[in-house]
Amino acid sequence: xxxxxxxxxxxxxxxxxxxxxxxxxxxxxxxxxxxxxxxxxxxxxxxxxxxxxxxxxxxxxxxxxxxxxxxxxxxxxxxxxxxxxxxxxxxxxxxxxxxxxxxxxxxxxxxxxxxxxxxxxxxxxxxxxxxxxxxxxxxxxxxxxxxxxxxxxxxxxxxxxxxxxxxxxxxxxxxxxxxxxxxxxxxxxxxxxxxxxxxxxxxxxxxxxxxxxxxxxxxxxxxxxxxxxxxxxxxxxxxxxxxxxxxxxxxxxxxxxxxxxxxxxxxxxxxxxxxxxxxxxxxxxxxxxxxxxxxxxxxxxxxxxxxxxxxxxxxxxxxxxxxxxxxxxxxxxxxxxxxxxxxxxxxxxxxxxxxxxxxxxxxxxxxxxxxxxxxxxxxxxxxxxxxxxxxxxxxxxxxxxxxxxxxxxxxxxxxxxxxxxxxxxxxxxxxxxxxxxxxxxxxxxxxxxxxxxxxxxxxxxxxxxxxxxxxxxxxxxxxxxxxxxxxxxxxxxxxxxxxxxxxxxxxxxxxxxxxxxxxxxxxxxxxxxxxxxxxxxxxxxxxxxxxxxxxxxxxxxxxxxxxxxxxxxxxxxxxxxxxxxxxxxxxxxxxxxxxxxxxxxxxxxxxxxxxxxxxxxxxxxxxxxxxxxxxxxxxxxxxxxxxxxxxxxxxxxxxxxxxxxxxxxxxxxxxxxxxxxxxxxxxxxxxxxxxxxxxxxxxxxxxxxxxxxxxxxxxxxxxxxxxxxxxxxxxxxxxxxxxx
Amino acid sequence: xxxxxxxxxxxxxxxxxxxxxxxxxxxxxxxxxxxxxxxxxxxxxxxxxxxxxxxxxxxxxxxxxxxxxxxxxxxxxxxxxxxxxxxxxxxxxxxxxxxxxxxxxxxxxxxxxxxxxxxxxxxxxxxxxxxxxxxxxxxxxxxxxxxxxxxxxxxxxxxxxxxxxxxxxxxxxxxxxxxxxxxxxx
Numbered sequence: 001x002x003x004x005x006x007x008x009x010x011x012x013x014x015x016x017x018x019x020x021x022x023x024x025x026x027x028x029x030x031x032x033x034x035x036x037x038x039x040x041x042x043x044x045x046x047x048x049x050x051x052x053x054x055x056x057x058x059x060x061x062x063x064x065x066x067x068x069x070x071x072x073x074x075x076x077x078x079x080x081x082x083x084x085x086x087x088x089x090x091x092x093x094x095x096x097x098x099x100x101x102x103x104x105x106x107x108x109x110x111x112x113x114x115x116x117x118x119x120x121x122x123x124x125x126x127x128x129x130x131x132x133x134x135x136x137x138x139x140x141x142x143x144x145x146x147x148x149x150x151x152x153x154x155x156x157x158x159x160x161x162x163x164x165x166x167x168x169x170x171x172x173x174x175x176x177x178x179x180x181x182x183x184x185x186x187x188x189x190x191x192x193x194x195x196x197x198x199x200x201x202x203x204x205x206x207x208x209x210x211x212x213x214x215x216x217x218x219x220x221x222x223x224x225x226x227x228x229x230x231x232x233x234x235x236x237x238x239x240x241x242x243x244x245x246x247x248x249x250x251x252x253x254x255x256x257x258x259x260x261x262x263x264x265x266x267x268x269x270x271x272x273x274x275x276x277x278x279x280x281x282x283x284x285x286x287x288x289x290x291x292x293x294x295x296x297x298x299x300x301x302x303x304x305x306x307x308x309x310x311x312x313x314x315x316x317x318x319x320x321x322x323x324x325x326x327x328x329x330x331x332x333x334x335x336x337x338x339x340x341x342x343x344x345x346x347x348x349x350x351x352x353x354x355x356x357x358x359x360x361x362x363x364x365x366x367x368x369x370x371x372x373x374x375x376x377x378x379x380x381x382x383x384x385x386x387x388x389x390x391x392x393x394x395x396x397x398x399x400x401x402x403x404x405x406x407x408x409x410x411x412x413x414x415x416x417x418x419x420x421x422x423x424x425x426x427x428x429x430x431x432x433x434x435x436x437x438x439x440x441x442x443x444x445x446x447x448x449x450x451x452x453x454x455x456x457x458x459x460x461x462x463x464x465x466x467x468x469x470x471x472x473x474x475x476x477x478x479x480x481x482x483x484x485x486x487x488x489x490x491x492x493x494x495x496x497x498x499x500x501x502x503x504x505x506x507x508x509x510x511x512x513x514x515x516x517x518x519x520x521x522x523x524x525x526x527x528x529x530x531x532x533x534x535x536x537x538x539x540x541x542x543x544x545x546x547x548x549x550x551x552x553x554x555x556x557x558x559x560x561x562x563x564x565x566x567x568x569x570x571x572x573x574x575x576x577x578x579x580x581x582x583x584x585x586x587x588x589x590x591x592x593x594x595x596x597x598x599x600x601x602x603x604x605x606x607x608x609x610x611x612x613x614x615x616x617x618x619x620x621x622x623x624x625x626x627x628x629x630x631x632x633x634x635x636x637x638x639x640x641x642x643x644x645x646x647x648x649x650x651x652x653x654x655x656x657x658x659x660x661x662x663x664x665x666x667x668x669x670x671x672x673x674x675x676x677x678x679x680x681x682x683x684x685x686x687x688x689x690x691x692x693x694x695x696x697x698x699x700x701x702x703x704x705x706x707x708x709x710x711x712x713x714x715x716x717x718x719x720x721x722x723x724x725x726x727x728x729x730x731x732x733x734x735x736x737x738x739x740x
Numbered sequence: 741x742x743x744x745x746x747x748x749x750x751x752x753x754x755x756x757x758x759x760x761x762x763x764x765x766x767x768x769x770x771x772x773x774x775x776x777x778x779x780x781x782x783x784x785x786x787x788x789x790x791x792x793x794x795x796x797x798x799x800x801x802x803x804x805x806x807x808x809x810x811x812x813x814x815x816x817x818x819x820x821x822x823x824x825x826x827x828x829x830x831x832x833x834x835x836x837x838x839x840x841x842x843x844x845x846x847x848x849x850x851x852x853x854x855x856x857x858x859x860x861x862x863x864x865x866x867x868x869x870x871x872x873x874x875x876x877x878x879x880x881x882x883x884x885x886x887x888x889x890x891x892x893x894x895x896x897x898x899x900x901x902x903x904x905x906x907x908x909x910x911x912x913x914x915x916x917x918x919x920x921x922x923x924x925x926x
Binding site: 036038039040042079080081082089091092093094095098100101102104337340341344464 | 764765766767768796797805842845846847848849850862874875885900902903904905923924
C-alpha cells in the first residue's frame with residue numbers, strides 16, 4: 001500500500017509549495033496545491049494568494065503572477081473525473097489550475113477564498129476538516145477517519161450500554177466459568193471411574209465409590225446444562241436491553257441531525273445504522289465476548305492440565321496448532337468468497353424482483369412479461385448454479401477438515417496407547433504413570449483444546465465486522481450538529497422576514513443563492529417565480545431554517561434566525577410541499593400530525609378549508625380511512641389537500657407553499673386560493689409556483705434567475721417593466737390559448 | 741403527417757461544411773458554425789434560418805461516454821444548452837478532430853486499469869494498487885460492490901472514495917491474478 005503513486009498527492013511533499021511561499025515573501029500564505037496540467041498531465045503545482053495577486057507555479061516552468069483585479073469571476077468547475085478553477089482575463093475565459101478528484105474540497109474552498117479576495121472581501125482561510133493523525137481529509141459524508149480510530153477507545157464506548165445490565169452480565173460470566181470448569185472436571189471423574197473401578201485389578205470390594213462417581217458425573221452434566229441455560233437466559237435479557245438502548249440512541253441522534261448532516265447519507269444507510277449495525281453490536285456483546293471468555297478459559301486451564309500430565313505429549317499436541325490456525329484462515333477466506341458470491345447473486349435477484357414488481361404497470365403496458373420472466377429465470381439459474389457448487393465444495397471440504405482436527409487425538413492415542421499395549425502390566429498394576437483412565441482423560445483434553453483454537457481462528461473477521469459497525473455508529477453519535485437549535489424562545493412572531501446579502505451553498509458546493517436582498521413584510525403574500533433550479537425552494541428552505549446561510553443574514557422580526565429556538569420558531573410555520581408525504585395511518589392522524597391534541601372539530605374545520613372534507617366523506621371509512629406510506633388509495637390532488645389541511649390546522653404565522661396546488665385542477669385551486677387568501681390575512685405567505693395564475697393574490701412577485709433575484713415588484717409593475725416576468729406571463733397565456 | 745413520431749425531433753449534426761473549430765487565446769475550443777440564431781425560450785416567434793455565427797468557447801459532452809466515446813458528442817454553450825451534435829468524431833476534419841479530442845481528454849479523466857497488484861478489504865473499505873495507462877496508482881473504495889459500475893461487455897467503471905474514476909476495458913482480458921482479486925466484486 002505504501003507503493004509510490006505516480007499522481008502527485010496533497011499528502012506528499014510538494015516542492016512547489018515551498019517555492020511559492022518564498023515567492024510571496026509571506027510567512028504563511030493561503031496556498032492551493034494542484035496536480036494536473038492544462039492537458040491533464042501529472043505535475044506538481046501550487047497557487048498562492050498574496051494580497052491582490054495570485055502566484056502560480058507549475059512544475060519547472062516560471063512563476064506567473066496575476067493581478068486579481070484583471071480577472072473575472074473565479075469559479076470551481078466540475079469535469080468528469082477531474083476538477084478545475086476557471087476565471088477570465090482580457091483574452092476571454094482562462095483556466096487557473098486543475099487536479100484530480102482528491103483535491104475537490106480544497107478546490108471548492110479555494111474558489112471561494114480567491115473570489116472573495118478578488119472582490120476585496122477577506123474571508124477566513126477555509127478549513128478542510130482532516131484526520132489529525134494521517135492528515136487525509138475525511139471522505140465525503142464522514143467525520144472520522146476509519147483508518148486511524150483507536151480500537152480500544154472504540155470498544156470502551158460500549159461500556160455505558162452494558163452498565164445497566166452489569167449485574168446480569170456478571171452473573172452470566174459466573175455461569176460461564178462454571179461451564180468451563182465442569183468441562184474440565186468431567187474427564188477427571190471419568191479417569192477415576194476407569195482407573196479405580198473398571199480397569200482396576202483386583203476389582204475393589206467397595207462399590208459405593210463407583211456409583212458415587214457416576215452419580216457425580218451425571219449431576220455435573222445436569223449442572224452444566226442448567227448453567228448454560230441460565231447463562232443464555234441472562235444474556236438474552238441483557239441483549240434485548242442493550243439493543244434497545246443502542247437503537248434508540250442512534251435513532252434519536254438521526255432525528256437531531258440537521259438536514260445537511262442527513263443529506264450526506266442515504267436513508268438506506270441510516271436504516272442500516274439503526275437496524276443492522278446495532279444488531280451486529282448486540283451479537284458482539286452477547287455472543288462473541290462471552291464465548292471468547294469461555295473458550296479462552298477452557299483453552300488456558302486445559303493447556304495447563306495437559307502440561308502437568310505429560311509435557312512431552314502436550315508439545316506434540318500443540319505443535320500442529322499454528323498449521324491448523326493457518327488452515328482455518330485459508331479455509332475461511334475461501335468459503336467466505338464462496339458464500340459472498342452466493343449472497344451477491346441472491347441479492348441481485350432480489351433487486352430484480354423488487355424492480356419488476358414495483359414497475360408492474362410498465363411491464364404490463366409494454367407487454368414485456370416474457371422478457372422479464374427470462375431475466376429472472378437467468379438470475380435464478382445463476383443462483384442455483386452457484387449454490388450447488390458451493391454446497392458441493394463445502395461438503396467436500398468440511399469432513400476432511402474435521403478429520404484433520406482430530407488428527408492430534410489419533411497421535412496421542414498412538415503414543416500413549418503404544419505404551420499401554422506394549423506393557424500390559426501397567427493396566428493390571430495400575431501404578432504406572434499412565435493408566436487407561438489417564439489415557440482417556442488426556443484424549444478428552446486434547447479434544448477440548450482444539451475446539452477453542454478452531455473457534456478463535458474465525459475471530460479476527462468477526463471482530464473486524466463488529467469494529468466496522470461500531471465505528472460507524474460512534475461516528476454518527478459523535479457527529480456535531482452544525483446548526484445550533486437552541487436560542488430565544490418566541491411565544492409569537494409577526495412574520496417580518498428579511499434577507500440581507502444572503503448567500504447559500506450546500507456543503508462546499510457552489511452557491512445556489514448569491515447575494516439575496518429581500519424584505520417580506522408581515523401579512524404579505526409573496527410569490528417566488530423562476531425556472532427550475534434557480535433557488536426558489538432553497539430560499540424557502542432557508543426561511544424554514546432547514547439550513548443555515550453561508551454568508552449574510554436572515555432575520556425574522558428583526559432577530560437573526562440563528563438565535564431563535566428552532567422548535568418554537570417552527571411551531572409558527574406551516575408548510576405545504578410539492579411532494580406530499582403521508583405517514584402510515586388514518587387521514588385524521590395525518591392531518592392532526594401538525595397539532596397533537598387537536599380536537600376532531602378543529603381537524604374537520606381544517607379539512608373543510610382545504611377543500612378536503614368532501615372527498616374524505618366519499619371514503620367509506622371517512623376520516624378513519626387508512627392511507628399507506630405512499631397514500632396509494634388517494635390521488636395526487638387529494639393528498640395535496642390533506643397536506644394543506646395539515647398546514648392550516650397549525651394556524652401558522654408564516655405559511656410556505658412550495659408548488660402546493662400544482663396537482664389540483666383549476667377549480668379546486670381557485671377555491672383553495674380563496675381559502676388561503678382568507679387565511680393569510682395578517683399572515684406572511686411565501687408561495688412558489690410555476691403556474692402563474694396561482695399567484696394572482698400575491699402582493700409581491702420575486703423573479704429568481706441563476707441564484708439571484710432578477711426582478712421584484714407587484715404583478716402590475718412587473719408587467720409594465722416587460723422583463724422576464726412579463727415574458728413568462730405572455731408565454732403561459734399563449735399556452736392557455738392553445739388549450740382553449 | 742409524419743410517418744414516425746420521432747421525426748418531429750431534429751438533431752443538428754455538425755460537419756466540415758457547417759462548422760469550423762478553433763482555439764481561443766487561452767487555449768479553449770471555440771466554434772464558428774452555420775446554425776439558427778439563439779433565442780430565449782420565451783420568445784414567441786423563433787427564426788429557424790441558419791446563419792453563420794461565431795459562438796466563441798464551446799463545451800463538449802459525450803452522450804455515451806462508455807459505449808461510443810467518439811460518437812454522439814454534444815456541443816454545448818456554457819449553460820449546457822446544446823448547439824448541435826457531432827455524429828462521429830472520425831468523420832470531422834483533421835484540425836477539428838485534434839481540437840475536440842484534446843478537449844475531451846481534458847474533460848474526461850479516467851485511467852485505464854491494466855493490472856491489479858494489490859486489493860485488500862478492511863473495515864468496509866477496500867484498498868487498491870493498480871497499474872494504469874497513467875502509471876501506478878493506489879486508491880481506496882467504500883461500499884466496493886456498489887461503486888463498481890458494470891457497463892456491459894465486461895467493462896467496469898470504478899468510483900473511488902474521492903470521486904475519481906477508473907476503467908477496466910474488459911475484465912475477462914485481465915491477467916489471472918488480477919482477475920482473482922477482483923472476482924469477488926463481480
